[in-house]
Amino acid sequence: MSPMQIRKMDDMHVHLRQGDMLHRALSHTAVQCERALVMPNTIPPILTATDLVKYRESIIEALASVESFTPLMTFKIVPGTTPAEIHSLKAHGAIAGKLYPDGVTTNSEGGVTDFKALYPVYKAMQDEGLVLCLHGEMPGAFSLDRETLFLDVLRTIAADFPKLKIVLEHATTADAIKCVSELPDNVAASLTVHHLYLTLDDVIGDRLNPHAFCKPIAKRPEDRDMLVKAATSGNPKFFLGSDSAPHPIPSKECACGAAGVYTAPVLLPALIELFERNNQLERLEAFTSEFGAKFYGLPLNKDTITLTEESWTVPDEYHGVKPFLSGSTLKWKVAADKTTAAVTDARATVRAPRA
Ligand SMILES: [Zn+2]
Numbered sequence: 001m002s003p004m005q006i007r008k009m010d011d012m013h014v015h016l017r018q019g020d021m022l023h024r025a026l027s028h029t030a031v032q033c034e035r036a037l038v039m040p041n042t043i044p045p046i047l048t049a050t051d052l053v054k055y056r057e058s059i060i061e062a063l064a065s066v067e068s069f070t071p072l073m074t075f076k077i078v079p080g081t082t083p084a085e086i087h088s089l090k091a092h093g094a095i096a097g098k099l100y101p102d103g104v105t106t107n108s109e110g111g112v113t114d115f116k117a118l119y120p121v122y123k124a125m126q127d128e129g130l131v132l133c134l135h136g137e138m139p140g141a142f143s144l145d146r147e148t149l150f151l152d153v154l155r156t157i158a159a160d161f162p163k164l165k166i167v168l169e170h171a172t173t174a175d176a177i178k179c180v181s182e183l184p185d186n187v188a189a190s191l192t193v194h195h196l197y198l199t200l201d202d203v204i205g206d207r208l209n210p211h212a213f214c215k216p217i218a219k220r221p222e223d224r225d226m227l228v229k230a231a232t233s234g235n236p237k238f239f240l241g242s243d244s245a246p247h248p249i250p251s252k253e254c255a256c257g258a259a260g261v262y263t264a265p266v267l268l269p270a271l272i273e274l275f276e277r278n279n280q281l282e283r284l285e286a287f288t289s290e291f292g293a294k295f296y297g298l299p300l301n302k303d304t305i306t307l308t309e310e311s312w313t314v315p316d317e318y319h320g321v322k323p324f325l326s327g328s329t330l331k332w333k334v335a336a337d338k339t340t341a342a343v344t345d346a347r348a349t350v351r352a353p354r355a
Pocket residue numbers: 013015039243245
């Protein structure tokens with residue numbers, strides 16, 4: 001079979017972390033993506049222009065050996081965020097602000113409960129052409145209903161700020177797909193790879209699988225089917241935002257395990273299989289590398305990535321983090337260049353399957 005070439009991806013939602021984890025995990029994203037929208041829920045969070053500049057510098061420094069990758073910077077919107085700070089963040093290179101409702105996911109404590117109180121902030125973002133990224137879950141609601149109950153907040157903000165670009169991040173329900181499809185073109189949704197594969201049964205249907213635990217939690221089969229339909233539909237409102245979120249294995253395999261799935265190492269191979277299965281391979285590149293850029297008003301990436309049809313087993317761990325689909329055999333492999341070879345040799349270990 002001849003190799004497959006596709007335009008390098010834009011991952012419009014990724015957690016690159018900090019320190020050691022940033023250094024270890026970044027290569028997987030940078031090899032497959034020319035750009036990625038970097039989430040701001042670091043410790044401490046990215047709240048100001050100074051925080052943003054410092055974080056961008058640490059990402060670029062961690063990239064030393066990887067060519068041509070641009071981190072797209074975001075900030076965290078908190079109850080104390082001011083319009084003046086928005087203007088300063090924009091001037092220092094922010095392209096989006098992320099709103100986390102209080103307490104709904106990793107490091108979202110101190111998040112927002114009063115969405116209307118932030119209207120001056122949305123107005124400043126609209127004026128500056130910044131994108132509002134929403135973690136769309138209603139705090140305090142029952143887990144499976146949190147996203148559906150949040151959709152009224154989305155509808156209200158979209159109606160009151162018709163020129164504000166809004167992304168419902170990591171949509172997980174048929175309700176969200178329907179809502180985003182019906183709203184005007186200033187509203188889009190990012191879709192993760194793991195939510196295109198998982199349902200709640202993969203988390204709790206048999207023995208508890210902490211590595212499939214994420215926020216928002218995977219939902220019903222009919223929800224997953226609707227996400228796959230949206231991803232493969234060719235509708236530019238739906239694009240890739242992996243929400244890849246590495247946590248060390250001990251933070252997942254314990255009481256009070258962390259939420260997040262580490263999909264970065266398998267991003268494109270997993271998507272190819274899914275689009276192939278749905279006979280929509282010709283729509284993959286638009287989903288991964290065009291619709292996100294167009295929504296954010298960015299030029300399309302110029303570089304391509306090459307994949308060869310060569311089956312490989314996803315390792316049990318990369319640098320102490322269990323990747324999505326570990327132990328599975330995938331059909332397409334990112335063609336080895338200097339960077340991928342280094343990543344594979346130094347950081348992957350394959351263990352015998354667990355009984
Ligand atoms: Zn996220």
